[in-house]
Amino acid sequence: MTESVPSSPSPSGDHTLIVIPTYNEMATLPTILGDIWVNVPGAHVLIVDDSSPDGTGEWVDNRREGEDRLHVLHRPAKSGLATAYVDGMGWGIDHGYPFILQMDADGSHAPEELHRLLEQIALGADLVIGSRYVPGGKVVNWPKQRWVLSKGGNVYISVALGAGLKDMTAGYRAFRRQVLETVDLDELSNAGYIFQVDMAWRVVQEGFDVREVPITFTERAIGESKLDGSFVKDSLLEVTKWGIRHRKQQVTGLAREMRRLGAKGIQNWRKKHMI
Secondary structure (H helix, E strand, O other), X not given: OOOOOOOOOOOXXXXXXXXXXEOOOOOOHHHHHHHHHHHXXXXXXXXXXXXXXXXXXXXXXXXXXXXXXXXXXXXXXXXXXXXXXXXXXXXXXXXXXXXEEEOOOOOOEOHXXXXXXXXXXXXXXXXXXXXXXXXXXEEEOOOHHHHHHHHHHHHHHHHHHOOOOOOOOXXXXXXXXXXXXXXXXXXOOOOOOHHHHHHHHHHHHOOOOEEEEEOEEEOOOOOXXXXXXXXXXXXXXXXXXXXXXXXXXXXXXXXXXXXXXXXXXXXXXXXXXXX
């Protein structure tokens, strides 16, 4: 993209890139692409495919013929969701897209709700998270145990980090390009879904405008889920470490400021009483 671009995305998704990682998503990807372009016909889509055995990558290559809105990044082997997003975001930055979104290929993120994310970017947000746990958000087809695990995990993460967000593990997101240029993508954790928490936490710490919008997350009905419960244990352990480090930094900073104010107060008192 070489032409000048606006500071806000259009409702049709012009100047927007949607990054979609894939591994064996032939059952759902054709429908997802069609639904994306029904809702945001101006958006470009980048498929980051990890050499899917089911031919997803080859299908995308064929689908690209005559379709300049579709792009593909072929990776030699299955390398994980986190690195797929990082590679896709880097591709989007290199190609000059001012607005970069991420979503899943399995139908859990409804293309009909893309406008919610884009609207908040247009209103000035730097990162918009499609949230299951703000008012109006919900999940469909999840067993209660999984909902409790996810919801409870997000409550813990919010309390531990003090980020003020309800759904830091969510993967339906929209970024302004400058956010991704500010955050060091190479330093992000690649330990499964902790990547989502790490990214959101770094963006909050950088002082960007982060907002959440309600979405309906629907558990995939076709294909195999890439998520298992192990991410919860690993994620919460890592978040605990971050939270302890963050609170320690806060206490250290507060003590330093109190010492500074205390010393200044003593100096003012001495001056007042000519001591």
